[in-house]
Amino acid sequence: MVGSKHEAMRRLFQHHPEVFGRAFDALNLPFPRPTTVSLLPNDLTEIEPLERRVDTLLRIDTDEGPFLLLVEAQGKNEKGKPSAWAYYLAHVHAKYDLPPVLLVICQDKATASWASKPYDIGPAQWASLILRPLALGPHNVPMVNVADDAANDIPLATLSAITHAKDPAIGAILKSLATALQRIDEDDALIFAELTELGLGKSPAGQLWRQLMTVDLSFFRSETSQRMREQARSEGIEEGRTEGHAEGLAEGLALAVLHMLDGRAVAVSDQVRERVMSCTDSDRLLKWLDKAATAVSADVLFGDED
Structure with a gap:
């Protein structure tokens, strides 16, 4: 069954395949820059009742000739995967030459x-x-943690957010992407916001992303946005607008810090909860959020401030 991360990767690369050209450049990979990209059927099933589906199959045309790009999202080591991947490669090579x-x-x-x-x-x-195989992950995908950089390359910023989901600096990465999405067309922002949520899933980074999206959802109009609006209202968060935007962002980040600690089963005292929720400094909250990703106790958040 295709999971949320697979669906996010599939949609990102199907609708914005140009991200490959920029990834190839950033990683100095030995592939010419694409001139056109065509989506091919991803069903590789034979007559036998054995279903084989690659996440995404693309035809990449370049000045040096075409090639096929098979994209798979992989969350863990799976013993049978290499054999399946070999089947995919042999099948598409025979089918498309x-x-x-x-x-x-x-x-x-x-x-x-x-x-x-x-x-x-x-x-x-x-x-x-x-x-x-050629693998992309947090070790070789650029970390896009500046809003201007994210705005200049939203597809790559989205890929960066998904692949760096477990990085302690994910707070800054997601904040940059959230800020960048407010600068682009509403429909495009909706697509990338939901792709990011799908890719992050129920992880602590996904919780943070949903909190950030409650700050300014004026461009969010899908079922996902409605669910997040209801979540925001239930937690007493006002949608950030005009002069209340900064306050809403701080409250969303504060909740994200507490969600991160709760998700990692770190005990949070009433005193710590009150200190986090009363903080209105977004930069400080982001630092606390980064620490919360690896903290063994809640007191670690304030270690260099007390």
Whole structure:
């Protein structure tokens, strides 16, 4: 079954495949810049009742010739995946007679390291096939944590937010993306905001993203936005507008800090809860949020301030 992270990656790369060209440039990968990108059917099922679906299949045309790009979102080490990936590559190569490349999107370096290792198929004496995936993750996707940079490249900023979901600096990354989304067309902002939520899922970073989105939802009009509005009202958060925007942002960040600690099962005393909720300094709250991602106790948040 396709999960939320797979769906987010699929939609991001299907609707904004230009992100690959920029990723190739940023990582100095040996691929020419795309001239056109075409979405191909992702159903690789044969007549036999065995379903095989790659997350996304694209045809990339360049000045040096076309190739196929298969995109898979991978959250953990799975024993049977390399065999499935080898099947995908062999199948599309036979079907389209074009050279294929497998791109695996990960949220942690360990999974990316596993996914990118060569995988030999055949006896030890003679490998008949050698699988060589290309993995993107927090170790090689640029960290976009400045609002201006995010606004200049929203698709890459979205990919950065999803792949860096477990990074202690995710607070600054998400704040930059949230700020950038308020500068673009409302419909586009809606798409990228929901893609980010799908990609982050129910993680602490996902909780933070939902809190940030309660601050200014004037451009949010989907079922997701309605649900988040109701959540905001239930927690007493006013939608940030005009002079109340800064106050709303601070309250949203304060709630995100507490959600992060609660999600990691860190005990929070009434005194700590009151101190966090009464803070109106967004920069300080972001620092506390970064600390909350790894804190073993709530007191760690204020260690250099007391």
